[in-house]
Amino acid sequence: MANTTNGSVIKWQHLLLWAIFLGGLALLPELADIKWIKRGTLRTFIFANYLAIFAMSWDVLSGRTGYISFGHPFLIGIGAYTTGILNVRFGVDPMFSIPIAVLVTMAAGTLFFLPALRISGSYFALITLAFMELIYQLVQVIRPDLTGGTRGISGVDTLMRGAANNYYLSLGLMGTIAILLWAMMRTRLGTALSAIGMNEEAVEGSGLNTTKLKLFAFMVGAAVAGVGGAFFAHYLGYVSPRGLFEITLAFTIIVSALLGGAGTIIGPIIGAIFLTFLLEILRVKFSTELTDAWPVLDWLETALKGQGRFFIYGLVALVIYMYQPKGIIEIVNRLLARIRGAKA
Amino acid sequence: MxxxxxxxxxxxxxxxxxxxxxxxxxxxxxxxxxxxxxxxxxxxxxxxxxxxxxxxxxxxxxxxxxxxxxxxxxxxxxVGYAPERAHLFPFMAIEDNLLVGGYTARDDIGRNLAHVHELFPVLKERATQETSTLSGGERQMVSVGRALMTSPxxxxxxxxxxxxxxxxxxxxxxxxxxxxxxxxxxxxxxxxxxxxxxxxxxxxxxxxxxxxxxxxxxxxxxxxxxxxxxxxxx
Structure with missing residues (x-):
């Protein structure tokens, strides 16, 4: 939505910025080699990359078209479970199980799409939430010999060894998806999807087939969720109902996209990195260094029975969102515009 | 008839x-x-x-x-439809609003856009401005312009x-x-x-x-x- 430039033009400056951004991220393992950053930080970045993929997927489906999905883990989980079951139970090579998982997730995406034909707004959000809850329950009781029931499936083949390799893999995936989506969204197709989010009736009145457009957005969103979910399962080496079909994951994805800047590609990526590190720093330091420095936090931690960091996380998200509803990316853009303005 | x-x-x-x-x-x-x-x-x-x-x-x-x-x-x-101007795409540039209108008449986009710009020069001057920041009259121009983009x-x-x-x-x-x-x-x-x-x-x-x-x-x-x-x- 922050994209106010002519949507159909791809300039080399933009590609250069992408190259600098992704190239910069690609240097992180080198920094770990010379001990500038910790190995563990690399692991945090891997999670951030996968979260970025999920957030971009959510943004294509929800951030653009305005059909807010609260059940995005449904799609991610289908992708993860499909490749997990095929790989562990049937010994299928990840080279085949991952593409199959993506196709299955896209099929599941049509399930998501059906309610979107008739309802929108909060009703659609609630139905997607129901989808997720439903599969969370079903996966535990139906064919536990396949799904592993409440415990899930462990022993899923990992594709890479070591933090650095896994980091490159996740970054490569994230970068490829980002650039593909970015290019797609700069066509008139992307403009039309954003237009649906702003006023679906007006899009229809302009002679566009909103049903086809929405189906396309849902398929793309589901495909990206499937890729992310499947690779994530092969990174973790296990799938479990608690870890995947979880409302917390749904909210983390949504908050990443909104906080970074919905309706953009770079926004959800920045949001995902920001959020992952915020949570990580709060997790590691909240009850030690931070509470030592600010006694009020110590009091908060005691009052909230050790869950104080979530209060801070919520507060930070709230403040940023209230200050700039278009997200961090808009704050950065305005800052850059101001610097440019000062120079001119 | x-x-x-x-x-x-x-x-x-x-x-x-x-x-x-x-x-x-x-x-x-x-x-x-x-x-x-x-x-x-x-x-x-x-x-x-x-x-x-x-x-x-x-x-x-x-x-x-x-x-x-x-x-x-x-x-x-x-049939080209210029609805009440509340039905524009507010957080989108003028140009993009017009281009959404041009979705069905792809072959005519260049000609139609030039025609709209000629009718309403202000829409060309402010092509990259968000429609939410426009005055009522300018928004009405965008609405009519968007309808004209469909080659009605x-x-x-x-x-x-x-x-x-x-x-x-x-x-x-x-x-x-x-x-x-x-x-x-x-x-x-x-x-x-x-x-x-x-x-x-x-x-x-x-x-x-x-x-x-x-x-x-x-x-x-x-x-x-x-x-x-x-x-x-x-």
Whole structure:
């Protein structure tokens, strides 16, 4: 939505910025080699990359078209479970199980799409939430010999060894998806999807087939969720109902996209990195260094029975969102515009 | 055969009926106005023609029935719709708003865009500006411009002057007249602003709570005492 430039033009400056951004991220393992950053930080970045993929997927489906999905883990989980079951139970090579998982997730995406034909707004959000809850329950009781029931499936083949390799893999995936989506969204197709989010009736009145457009957005969103979910399962080496079909994951994805800047590609990526590190720093330091420095936090931690960091996380998200509803990316853009303005 | 024929049109929102057996014709190259107060069914009439409201009866464009077709098809058949200007895409650049309109008429995008820019130079100057930051008059230009991007033969304009200053109204009237005379575009507008409608249209229809009450040329309607009392308070 922050994209106010002519949507159909791809300039080399933009590609250069992408190259600098992704190239910069690609240097992180080198920094770990010379001990500038910790190995563990690399692991945090891997999670951030996968979260970025999920957030971009959510943004294509929800951030653009305005059909807010609260059940995005449904799609991610289908992708993860499909490749997990095929790989562990049937010994299928990840080279085949991952593409199959993506196709299955896209099929599941049509399930998501059906309610979107008739309802929108909060009703659609609630139905997607129901989808997720439903599969969370079903996966535990139906064919536990396949799904592993409440415990899930462990022993899923990992594709890479070591933090650095896994980091490159996740970054490569994230970068490829980002650039593909970015290019797609700069066509008139992307403009039309954003237009649906702003006023679906007006899009229809302009002679566009909103049903086809929405189906396309849902398929793309589901495909990206499937890729992310499947690779994530092969990174973790296990799938479990608690870890995947979880409302917390749904909210983390949504908050990443909104906080970074919905309706953009770079926004959800920045949001995902920001959020992952915020949570990580709060997790590691909240009850030690931070509470030592600010006694009020110590009091908060005691009052909230050790869950104080979530209060801070919520507060930070709230403040940023209230200050700039278009997200961090808009704050950065305005800052850059101001610097440019000062120079001119 | 008239260019646009509307025969016994009734429109429904769920079980509520908001148009009752409305019938009138629009000849090719004509400007026709439908006037009425809030809730008379003006927007419903427009939405029916463009296929966004459930309706019964017949709407024919050059003999081809539009009822039952989807909006996408109706737009492709040559009906361009400029809805009330609240129906723009607010957080999108002017240019992108126009390009969404150009989705169906891909081959004509360059020509149509140039034409819109020529009609409304301000839309070219501010191409990258978000429409949410525009004035009412400028937004109305975007709305008409977006409809023109569909390469219409029939242009529907829903309440073009609502909330605009007399000066801006005059400009819009001039543009619509120009589109009609120079491009031969057939135009159907709805209005609450009786004077605007009377000065522009060759035929005027008065819509009251979903019923077509009276029709005629502006001169005929001016001579109607009862109508004058109701709408001009004289």
């Amino acid at each position: 008239a260019f646009l024929e509307i025969d016994n049109l009734s429109a429904f929102y769920g079980r509520a009926q908001s148009l009752h057996d409305v019938s009138f014709d629009v000849a090719q190259g004509e400007i026709v106005a439908v006037i009425g107060t809030n809730g008379a069914g003006k927007s419903t009439l427009m939405d029916s023609i463009i296929g966004m409201v459930k309706n019964t009866g017949a709407i024919r464009l050059e003999g081809a029935d539009l009822v039952g077709r989807g909006s996408a098809e109706i737009v492709r058949m040559g 033969r029939l242009l529907l304009v829903d309440e073009p002057t609502i909330g605009l200053s007399p000066k801006v109204c005059t400009e819009i009237a001039a543009t619509l007249r120009r589109l009609n005379q120079e491009d031969g575009l057939t135009i159907l507008i709805t209005e609450q602003n009786i004077n605007f409608a009377m000065s522009l249209a060759t035929h005027v229809h008065v819509l009251e709570t979903g019923h077509l009450r009276v029709s005629g040329t502006p001169e005929e309607l001016m001579a109607d005492d009862e109508l004058n009392k109701a709408y001009f308070g004289t």
